[in-house]
Amino acid sequence: AQKVTQAQTEISVVEKEDVTLDCVYETRDTTYYLFWYKQPPSGELVFLIRRNSFDEQNEISGRYSWNFQKSTSSFNFTITASQVVDSAVYFCALSVKNYGQNFVFGPGTRLSVLP
Amino acid sequence: DVKVTQSSRYLVKRTGEKVFLECVQDMDHENMFWYRQDPGLGLRLIYFSYDVKMKEKGDIPEGYSVSREKKERFSLILESASTNQTSMYLCASSFEDNTDTQYFGPGTRLTVL
Numbered sequence: 676a677q678k679v680t681q682a683q684t685e686i687s688v689v690e691k692e693d694v695t696l697d698c699v700y701e702t703r704d705t706t707y708y709l710f711w712y713k714q715p716p717s718g719e720l721v722f723l724i725r726r727n728s729f730d731e732q733n734e735i736s737g738r739y740s741w742n743f744q745k746s747t748s749s750f751n752f753t754i755t756a757s758q759v760v761d762s763a764v765y766f767c768a769l770s771v772k773n774y775g776q777n778f779v780f781g782p783g784t785r786l787s788v789l790p
Numbered sequence: 791d792v793k794v795t796q797s798s799r800y801l802v803k804r805t806g807e808k809v810f811l812e813c814v815q816d817m818d819h820e821n822m823f824w825y826r827q828d829p830g831l832g833l834r835l836i837y838f839s840y841d842v843k844m845k846e847k848g849d850i851p852e853g854y855s856v857s858r859e860k861k862e863r864f865s866l867i868l869e870s871a872s873t874n875q876t877s878m879y880l881c882a883s884s885f886e887d888n889t890d891t892q893y894f895g896p897g898t899r900l901t902v903l
Binding site for chain 1: 882894895
């Protein structure tokens with residue numbers, strides 16, 4: 676069975692601090708995809724990144740970076756120099772080839788960035 | 791840019807009413823999804839569709855039905871709304887494969903009184 680764990684329920688940081696959101700996944704399949712979404716207070720889930728299981732290179736996009744480590748089944752997300760606008764709930768998700776049409780979402784981590 | 795729109799941001803209905811939630815995507819996506827989101831329960835899949843007139847039950851289909859008469863439109867129907875269906879409803883679409891990125895609409899916050 677597939678599972679995604681986001682152990683941090685809530686995190687609070689002060690603006691300009693770096694913060695890492697953890698994501699640990701479980702699957703026995705060798706072909707899978709990992710995602711991060713952001714849900715600001717407005718409610719819409721905004722897609723951030725999609726990474727396949729064969730690409731372990733870290734990704735950087737502006738202040739965002741992602742660290743994918745298959746050895747620990749983790750796909751962690753770091754925000755550098757956090758800003759108030761980063762305050763949101765962040766979801767990690769897993770999709771497995773041939774598992775059907777369902778994404779498996781983690782429970783989410785609520786990030787509060789204080790001014 | 792992918793655009794997924796939902797007919798209402800906020801909706802208030804009475805118990806027993808029939809409720810229609812509409813979702814439209816403009817990217818010619820094959821797959822469309824309806825989720826509900828509740829505090830402490832995360833995102834739960836209600837129904838999905840991988841083609842026109844096709845539908846599949848998700849994790850919590852009870853009390854809901856769906857309709858997909860056109861590729862771009864996916865409707866969620868609450869035949870007889872109940873207070874336990876008060877929730878945030880999110881629609882999503884994806885291109886073709888089950889591993890393709892799902893793009894979400896703005897959500898509809900439904901309150902059933």
